[in-house]
Amino acid sequence: MPDGSIPPQDRPNAPKLSLHIPEPAGRPGDAPDFSALPLSPAGAAPRPAVEAAPRDTHGLAYDLIRVLDETGQAVGPWNPRLDPDHLRRGLQAMILTRAFDDRMHRAHRQGKTSFYMKCTGEEAIAIAQAMVLTREDMTFPTYRQQGILIARGYPLATMMNQIYSNASDPILGRQLPIMYSSKEFGFFTISGNLGTQYPQAVGWAMASAYKGDDRIAAAYIGDGATAEGDFHNALTFAAVYRAPVILNIVNNQWAISTFSGMAGGGLTTFAAKGIAYGLPTLRVDGNDFLAVTAATQWAEQRARSNLGATVIEFVSYRAAQHSTSDDPSRYRPADEFDNFPLGDPIARLRRHLTGLGEWDDARQAAAEADAVEQVRAAGREAEAVGTLGQSRPSVKTMFEDVYAGDDWRIREQRQEVGV
Amino acid sequence: MPDGSIPPQDRPNAPKLSLHIPEPAGRPGDAPDFSALPLSPAGAAPRPAVEAAPRDTHGLAYDLIRVLDETGQAVGPWNPRLDPDHLRRGLQAMILTRAFDDRMHRAHRQGKTSFYMKCTGEEAIAIAQAMVLTREDMTFPTYRQQGILIARGYPLATMMNQIYSNASDPILGRQLPIMYSSKEFGFFTISGNLGTQYPQAVGWAMASAYKGDDRIAAAYIGDGATAEGDFHNALTFAAVYRAPVILNIVNNQWAISTFSGMAGGGLTTFAAKGIAYGLPTLRVDGNDFLAVTAATQWAEQRARSNLGATVIEFVSYRAAQHSTSDDPSRYRPADEFDNFPLGDPIARLRRHLTGLGEWDDARQAAAEADAVEQVRAAGREAEAVGTLGQSRPSVKTMFEDVYAGDDWRIREQRQEVGV
Amino acid sequence: MPSLNMIQALNSAIDTAMSADPNVLSFGQDTGYFGGVFRVTDGLQGKHGLTRSFDAPIAEAGIVATAIGMAVYGLRPCVEIQFADYIYPGYDQLVSEAAKIRYRSGGEFTTPITVRTPYGGGIYGGQTHSQSPESLFTHIAGLKTVVPSNPYDAKGMLLAAIADDDPVLFFEPKRIYNGPFDGWHDRPVRPWAGHELAEVPEGPYTVPLGQARTMRQGADLTVLAYGTMVWVSLAAAEEAGVDAEVIDLRSLVPLDIDAIVASVKKTGRCVVVHEAPRTSGYGAELSALVQERCFHHLEAPIQRVTGWDTPYPHAQEWDYFPGPKRVAEAMRRAMEG
Amino acid sequence: MPSLNMIQALNSAIDTAMSADPNVLSFGQDTGYFGGVFRVTDGLQGKHGLTRSFDAPIAEAGIVATAIGMAVYGLRPCVEIQFADYIYPGYDQLVSEAAKIRYRSGGEFTTPITVRTPYGGGIYGGQTHSQSPESLFTHIAGLKTVVPSNPYDAKGMLLAAIADDDPVLFFEPKRIYNGPFDGWHDRPVRPWAGHELAEVPEGPYTVPLGQARTMRQGADLTVLAYGTMVWVSLAAAEEAGVDAEVIDLRSLVPLDIDAIVASVKKTGRCVVVHEAPRTSGYGAELSALVQERCFHHLEAPIQRVTGWDTPYPHAQEWDYFPGPKRVAEAMRRAMEG
Ligand SMILES: Cc1ncc(C[n+]2csc(CCOP(=O)(O)OP(=O)(O)O)c2C)c(N)n1
Ligand SMILES: Cc1ncc(C[n+]2csc(CCOP(=O)(O)OP(=O)(O)O)c2C)c(N)n1
Ligand SMILES: [Mg+2]
């Protein structure tokens, strides 16, 4: 059979290819530039019925659902009309989370722990979601959703015990600090491996549906980690089996030193990923407590009504360093957060509540002082048990929970250690 | 912090969830039903400029690019206006491929080989593409693109030697039948592992761009295998690094006994996957030689002009059993192929050429006879070397090519066998 | 008692588990309506319904991951990986997640999943339908790895695996699905019918994971084998005319170390047999354990008979597959050594 | 000659390879502008340009797969997996593809990739920043697996790996990036500066893969170690007061079997040390090989000192990490044996 193609020698003028490597808008020393980030004015994005066909939501993958406008007023069809109490509780949880982060970050510098990760600037996402979902719903968080535990009233001292790997650490010093786990609080054991929890959440939700339960799951993944195969698996299975799960993508613009464009963020939105699977998609201002709440309620209702999964991209910004091992001044403009067009979630909710006449500077100061005091009290409690190295679960526990039952290898090894 | 959610006891009327398991439109005994397959009339889909922004192509993920209409005429903006010679060569390659498949399928029944897989009904895809691309471009095929080798004039007897794992098998009896490999013919070694070749093709294309070459890559994947993480990896890397690669999805409706809905096909199109990555997307009638050619030319031009990757879904139908180990009468309606709305690619191209006055029944009969004769001659040649078990590469070769150089373990093991 | 082949025995195990426990479900590629490419799940969808036995997308990682999520919820999923050669995309979920969730959560979350997968050679499957990756799982603390060699054990061990509170890799030696193939590939193959180990009780019973079975008592040397190699080893003992004690390990992790040590201390010689490539195969672990625990009883070096350190070939299948000749040869070496 | 730590030596190796061969390129998560979380690729983007040292999406499978495609084209990609604990998503591409492409294509297509990855414990990294998965690669025919233990070897072996025509897994013992940590975690840590193995030539040179290095001559027993455990073993020899011959394997596959056999035949005793869990760790293979080849020379059972068969803990790091005390203990056992 003849080959119908034109050999290279017959197309000498073919252009030379070149490899494209995407780069962020700015590096250290440059001015922050968010002009490539698609935004919408508050109130502009339409709100489809919860029963809408997924395809009818796909425009929302390119819009940005926002409720709080520049002046702090709640506007548009996504306004969740929350009562001031709910808002205040949300604000307090955010303030407390930030105070906790600050304290533990300092604790790392003081040598009390080996590692810490803050969620500064991203507090609204975990906290608003936790306040929509019930504690019986299972969340499958990354390391940046400590706000879920805090919103659900998990003891701060227990979080610190985990961070200190001390004798009261509920997970017995087995994991890196901040890798919390609490079945009671609907908080799945955090994995150090990115993305793995995402399809697990889908399986959990499938199981809930299989059992005729009414509980749903919520999963979290960072912009960077959407590139993992597990992300794809999660969305495929969620769509095919119509799993009652909320698939959250927390786009905080950075993955350690790598900008979100390296995961494809510059080419389209992360919310648009959902389109590939025929899933409904929302793109939401993640620093707008009201917008996060409204989008979560929409997705939650879909899931609970057996309509299956929703993909939500929360647009936010990682204000702090990636972790205590990181130094962002080496790879991004110093003042990006100050210039981030979606601002700070705490400041924005505070302004909104203040505008409603439900908050003022004195209450803010009191809330901040109260948060610091709560954290301090928890710190005293945890440090009384001990910080890293001063106190730890018994060495014997290292050999437990590998299997449900006994294993002669582990028994012998334990005996070798003499514990 | 208080938990703001409604506990289950306070929502006793919450609906019970249930698990959804998708099912195909028909099972054995049912009438074939393709009503869920989105179709467009020939000529209806618009043809964006090759330079179009990816987003401007996304509507095409839901249309179906077709050129040949019901009467066999070429219509619409995607008409590639091929000269009759090209069309005749394409038709002959398709006829030859089908004859080859039939012969080798019989050879399996005769015990001459352990395994065989046909591409019946899907010939147009591989062959039309191979005739657009050059032999220097690298294809990364699945086991259903034997048409590429045949269109490029690879010796049929060599294919058979591989199928027979005989002493003349160019890959030394190391792989399952039909897992061809030919660097010279731009045909990457087929893997038994689904999907793995897809991101490899992207890497190859990145390398071509890195070197300032002008060669591009083309990769193939089945509808079922799009669910693998490797599919996601391929599209992410292709989009991010703007790799000059054509990412073909061959949607032949089935993955062994599993209908395409289990990979998400019922919820949206496979072409829509590309939208998630901001890649341009085309959905094409895979049984329309002209449409396949036109879409491939469009994607090829994009790739060669440094505009990056294109995702193309080819809608087709797997007319034969999955492989010689399979029996489709156990899981799908018997006469689906006869009722497939996009017909048979050979019949359709034949009708078109006949309509142009460039083909007739006599030429068809002659082409068929010629194909059978070519296959027979190749069969004689290959069988003279030997069929499976009668002839094989020396046992010594089993120990070669594990590494480039010598390895004492393998040397000792070879000596243990005494070869 | 009915005589079942291994496929029927496995089918009966899943059926029995599903009948007894509504939390047991089965899924995998082509395992639903069609009943699996090897027919192990045949009829289960019809009997137990669409949501309890269904097809899965072609994404091994997704299958394992969703099974983990289900297990965390409280179910006991039994999933199929179509061929063990295709388990690697799911490797991360098994190694990083299933194996570690109990540990890392302080025992709060657990993952009682069973991952069934046909493995091994002898079917002219070429390099992607013949692999034996079991040792790659034995290295992972938190996973159990088991391999039945006959219908009776297949059912009893699969029921034990599904009931087990830990993740279990259940490797099915596909070459002996239909009969106890002994590696003499040019001789007629016996079916299971009539074999005493094919007498499979209809109801529930378990074969505890971690107990080896002595297939043949012997005084000369100890053979450690599993899967198809059990039958090959028995044939080899005959071929070599050696009074071998052939131990079917059945479970690699947990391993029945006591049975092994007792036998080797008795015989003073040991041959380890598996299909997987030699380097870092499970035979290495067995050899290390035996020499650690029976050093002063050993009269000859422990012999390993294994697949070669090459990919699994197609044309040269019978030169790669460790057959009775090679095992017999090793027995003779062990007797001399 | 400048004194470099391992990070600088590795950086110099990649820089040297990129300078010499335009087909060499480097990519991985955070390896471009930032230069890698351990700074191994620091400065390479600035020096060699954006297309030769760049960041990758967080998809280990994609990184390995695209590297394979590039290698098939004719390049020599050197990629980084940020932590060895995260290599598993790329395991399928390494095992099913990189390892087998040469073989399955009859030698026509080849995959000369180098996969660098920091591994091992001792940095309070918890279970996902401390693992030692090397043995999982040694089982795979077609892959090479190497582990340097000092700056000189790091550079020479990385240059050899990049020049190698086969896929090479290059495990970097991150605990000794900055100094030859000997496991005495409560004593001050020495930096590499001034160490004779930190004298790293500026230009190109290679340390051939497959050659062990005897770090200490000795008559009493042979220690087989690699990575951080080389330094731990040297400290242990001192601690135990045993005249140990400490062999740094450097390369696990290909293995310098001759050096091992010669030493064990001389000493008659052997201790194998690694950080990975014991069961099916590479120590099993080493133990099996030694007893197969030195059976009649062995005066005591081969001892394995390894990580425990548990996940890697955080709080109990120093009870898990095989330190000089445990190695010394094993040496004493081997001497008594
Ligand atoms: C499988 C895997 N690969 C790599 C890493 C190393 N790593 C830890 S966090 C991180 C960046 C994650 O970025 P993103 O997903 O955007 O989440 P963010 O940290 O911004 O919340 C990387 C690469 C890992 N933990 N797991
Ligand atoms: C990783 C992997 N998983 C499973 C299989 C088994 N398998 C072989 S072909 C096939 C179906 C593939 O369907 P599709 O991708 O639609 O391609 P088609 O056969 O229809 O051309 C399956 C599941 C495999 N080869 N590789
Ligand atoms: Mg991020």
Ligand SMILES: [Mg+2]
């Ligand atoms: Mg298909």
